[in-house]
Amino acid sequence: MDYAVIMAGGSGTRLWPLSREKRPKQVLKLFEGQTLLRLCYERLMPIFAPENILVLTNSSYVELVQENLPELPPENIIAEPAVRDTANAIGLAATVLSIRDPQATMAVVTADHIIEPAAIFIDAVKDAIRFVNQKTDSLFTFGIAPTFPASQFGYIRCVSPAVSDGFKNHVYTVDSFREKPDQRKAQEYIDSGQYFWNSG
Incomplete structure (x- = not known):
């Protein structure tokens, strides 16, 4: 079965003073009266x-998610026992889903993207x-075609297409991930035609 996990545990410190510890950015009504969490869910x-959408959040935000x-069924809100990094949060979601459905395919998205x-x-x-259901030992990430040499984004280097038949998008094999480069290196990445911005 296919599941979506929305990561909604961040405190949104970069959006301060709008985003506060008790009201993080994902539950602020910033877009036509909608929250980022609601937009992501929709x-x-x-x-x-609907029963296959889960929200992974900080234990202090469970009520905000419910509001x-x-x-969303209450059992689909996973409260992190402690605030850790993204990898730990995804590991928790994978553990919960593997118990519920050992054959689960999990898509992880963040609540704070437009x-x-x-x-x-x-x-x-x-x-x-x-793709992942066909190649069950695969991980999948999304890359965005760069439009300028951004030094604030990570990059994904892709090699030859892994598959193309029947897909609406190009699917590539990832060669490597590169952390935020300087401006010159970012331009080299773009000029090579092999790099995408890492969407996170």
């Missing part, structure tokens, strides 16, 4: 059954799920 609805997504148009995101996630 982007996932065309892809995943924002009252239709993604427009949503249709492109939906197609990309559907391609990812299809």
